[in-house]
Amino acid sequence: MGIDKAAYYRIKSELAPGNVDLVAVSKTKTVEDIEELYQLGQRDFGENYVQELVDKADRLPKDIRWHFIGHLQSNKVKYIAPFISLIHGVDSLKLLTEINKQALRNERNIDCLLQVHIAQEETKFGLDEAELSHLLHQFENLHLQNIRVYGLMGMASFTDDMNKVRNEFRSLKHIFDKYATFTNASEIIRESCDLAVLSMGMSSDYSIAVEEGSNMVRIGSLLFGARQYEE
């Protein structure tokens, strides 16, 4: 129990030179653990489950910036729309449209990252490059006023082969650079699509992710200890 303060300070100092943002992934961890990290100055926390996030946000300081990093179902957007800071892992126009609707209802803007599928493993989440391109072109015509596509997010394969992990991160950085240029060139989506954040890297691979150009890492177990249960 309890957080690893030494790990926190070490990671913060490793990330500082590159201005890489740290999202502390607190899923399954207690509000007491989160408070402990908050006391050290951490303000960005990531959660994967809507109900758990809503409960914690209710009980914790209001200046925490909450990141939703799990797979978000459209029918649950309304619960986090009043306060969420950044939604990582958006992979459909349907979800973007719903986030826009709920943002409007709450009279605010919500930033989103599109999830790109870079791992070789089969998963139903994330867009391949062709789908990303298609989504961005469609997005251009929708004029969603209350969201901003603020970057990309990806997860590398779950493997010990660090060369493979590096290549996957590299491919995402390549896509990121390409579409950042595309969105800058396009008059219509310039305002609502600003690819600034590249969210990649977790406890086991964040150093490689940063070397390959990540500017936001999502770290859980190194800070909070191993999790007892998973999805």
Ligand SMILES: *Cc1c(COP(=O)(O)O)cnc(C)c1O
């Ligand atoms: C759980 C999770 C993390 C953090 O994983 P650790 O290995 O504990 O650092 C990062 N990103 C996503 C999307 C997650 O679901």
